Amino acid sequence: MINSLWIAKTGMSAQQTQLDVVSHNLANVSTTGFKRNFAVFEDLMYQNHRQVGSQSGDNAELPTGLHLGLGVNVGSTSRNFLQGGLENTGNQLDMAINGQGFFQVQMPDGTTAYTRAGNFTLNSTGEVVTPAGLRVLPGITVQRGDLIDIGADGTVSVTRAGVTTPGPRIQLANFINPAGLEPMGNNLFRETVASGAPEVGEPLTNSLGEIRHKFLENSNVNVVEELVTMIQTQRAYEMNSKAIQTSDQMLAKLSQL
Template sequence: MMNSLMIAKTGMTAQQTQLDVISNNLANVSTNGFKRSNAVFEDLMYQNLRQVGANAAEQAELPTGLQVGLGVRTVATSRQFTQGSLQQSGNALDLAVNGAGFFQVEMPDGTTAYTRDGSFQLDAQGRMVTSSGFPLSAGITLPPETTSITVSSSGVVSAKLPGTTQPQQVGVLELANFINAPGLEPLGQNLFRESVASGNPITGTPGTQGMGTVMQGYTEASNVNVVQELVSMIQTQRAYEMNSKAIQTSDQMLQRLSQL
C-alpha cells in the first residue's frame, strides 16, 4: 500500500486534534481566568532509503540522502499563561491578580489547587469560596454581621462590622507561582494542580517576590483572541482538506495501477 495514504491519515488526525483545541478555546472565550492552548506537532520517523554521506564511488560521497517521512503526530498542548484583560465588576468579592500568581484553593481531599479565577462567593459558614464551593487555602471567614469587605493590593482582607469605625482584619491572601506554569495539570472548574513538570509552588505576599498585586472589584477575562482562533481554524480546515485530497489522489493512482 502506498505510504501516502497513511501519511495523509496522520495529517488529518493531527488537524482534527488542532480543531478540538481551537474549539475548546472558543468555547471558553467568556470563562474567567481561562488560558488558551495550542496543539504542538512533530514529524514521525523517516525511512532512510539512501544514507547521506555514503560512498557513491571511490573518493566520492553523497551530498544528500533519500529520506521519506512517515507523517506527523500531536505531542502536546501548550497552554499560554499571558494575562487576560481585567474587567471591572463592582462586586467586592471579585478579585483579580494583576501580574503573576495564582489563588490557592483547598480541595476536598486536602490537596491544594490553583486558579486565576477570582470570582469568589460566600458559603453558609461565611467562608470565601470559588463558584464550585471550594474554599481558599487561607481559610478566610467573614463574620455574619459584616457590612462591607475590603481587600488591599497586598492581599489583606478586612471586614467592616456594625458599631465600629475601623475595619477588622480577617485574613491575608497568599499567591503561588511556578517556574513552569504551562506544566500545571488542568483539572477543570478553572483549577490547576502542580505536577513534576511545573515544579513546586513558590508562595508569597502579593506584590513581593515577583508576585502580582490583587485588585478588588475586578475579574480577569479569558486570554483567548477570537480573531486569532478563527484564522487558526481556517488554516486547520485548509490543511485537513489538503490531506484529504492527498488520500483521494493516492486512491486514484492505485485505481490506475489496477487497470494496467
C-alpha cells in the first residue's frame, strides 16, 4: 500500500516535468530556429517477488513471474531537429538552412558554438554577428551601402559602388547525433561527446543543406500537438493524484480494522 503512494508521487513528478517541457516549447513557438523538446520516460526498477522460470514443483516451472514496478522517471529530454518552415523576410543579412547543418558562431573564449537561427545583424565594425553580438564564422565584414548576395552553396558576393567582389564562403557544420548537442540559450548549441565531433563542409556537400538568403527558419513547434500533450499531461497528473487519494483512503480503512 505504501508503494502505491510513492509510485503515484513519481507519476506526478514526471508529469510535472512533462508540463515544464511543453511550456518551454509553447514559449518558443515564435523563436527563430527553435527545435521542439520532448521528455523521455523510463520505468523505475522492479521488486522481484517471484522469478519467472523458477521451479514451482517437480518438473514444473513458472511461466510468469511476480515483478512489481516502482514508478516512472524522466530519463532525459531530447530535441526534434525536423526542418521548420522557411519565411521570406527580405533582410539581406537573414539566412536559413534548408536541410541539415548548423551555422558556426565564435564564442568570447574562442570556442565555436552552433545555431540554426540565421537572424544576423551588424556590429559597430561592420561584422556580421548574432543578435547577442557573437561573430558568425568564417567572418563577413561589410560597409555602409554594401549589397550582399549569398548563394545556395554559401558563396558570398559584396556589391560596392556598382562593383561586385567575392567574399568568404560560408561553411556549415553537421553532427552524427544532433540530439546530443548541449543547449546554451540564445539559440546556441555546444559540441559534446554524445554529439560527436563537427563535420564542417560547404553547403550542398556531404548531406549538408542549402542556404536560403533573405529567409529565416521558423520554430518547428506545432501548437496543436503541444496543446494535446498538455491536456494528456493534465489528465495523467490528475489520475496519479487520484491514486494517492485512493491509497490514503484504503490505509485509513486498514487502520480501523
